[in-house]
Ligand SMILES: Nc1nc2c(ncn2[C@@H]2O[C@H](COP(=O)(O)OP(=O)(O)OP(=O)(O)O)[C@@H](O)[C@H]2O)c(=O)[nH]1
């Protein structure tokens with residue numbers, strides 16, 4: 001190890017961290033620009049300090065002459081809002097496997113919580129770089145976690161640093177309780193999110209129903225069924241806005257529209273597209 005130029009050694013790792021941060025931040029901004037949901041909240045990255053590389057090499061039994069075998073000299077961290085989003089990001093990384101990165105190892109500490117209470121999803125990748133001295137590939141670590149998991153891990157990391165890895169038992173116990181609380185917070189947030197999604201779906205169904213209903217009433221007018229159209233319009237105004245009531249009324253309007261556009265003299269089957277719930281006659 002003597003004589004190693006660490007500044008030189010770390011250059012590709014710095015480049016990798018910068019490139020990886022740009023790549024994952026770009027995914028976020030691209031999705032946002034397209035007004036689509038982004039599972040990525042924010043991305044951070046760091047290059048490990050030399051002292052920490054040496055300690056880790058020792059811990060992992062890696063010879064000092066081969067520090068490049070330490071898997072997390074280059075590391076990025078992707079923060080997400082909800083636990084589901086972790087697996088969406090994992091999927092995004094899987095899609096890039098064999099393209100601009102190659103997956104070397106994966107550890108799911110979200111499903112397999114560590115003894116300490118630590119939860120995160122880890123992926124070690126081999127990442128190819130174009131450097132001034134040609135192509136080089138290095139190992140890099142991607143950690144994916146929710147904001148709650150990050151909050152817990154950040155506090156735990158500083159306590160671990162303060163106590164040099166020997167956190168007193170009572171604090172360890174409290175940290176495990178806090179990890180439980182962070183887990184419950186993630187669960188609660190996921191549930192709230194589901195309820196919000198359900199409410200959005202319900203709102204969308206209702207506005208579609210209202211739109212169809214008003215169009216059908218207008219078509220009744222056009223077909224000369226003015227009295228019926230007025231009655232339905234009044235009924236629509238009197239409704240409380242309950243989806244079931246709107247659906248029932250929509251059914252009645254459809255029936256009236258159907259009989260208006262299918263005088264009994266017509267053969268059965270003619271103009272059938274105006275009846276029922278055939279989507280083909282909707283604009
Ligand atoms: N705060 C915190 N971070 C952890 C913990 N365990 C792992 N990490 C983070 O995850 C990285 C790699 O963890 P692992 O994939 O388990 O690799 P490892 O070298 O076997 O980890 P160790 O448990 O530290 O031996 C570490 O460098 C930390 O950044 C933990 O208990 N608390």
Ligand SMILES: Nc1ncnc2c1ncn2[C@@H]1O[C@H](COP(=O)(O)OP(=O)(O)OP(=O)(O)O)[C@@H](O)[C@H]1O
Pocket residue numbers: 044045046048049052056072074075076077141142143157
């Ligand atoms: N993949 C990563 N992405 C972004 N930041 C990280 C990553 N891994 C660790 N960090 C952060 O970098 C800082 C320095 O951590 P350091 O590399 O010394 O230790 P560690 O990787 O957490 O632990 P260890 O060396 O025991 O594996 C800490 O604030 C840590 O939270």
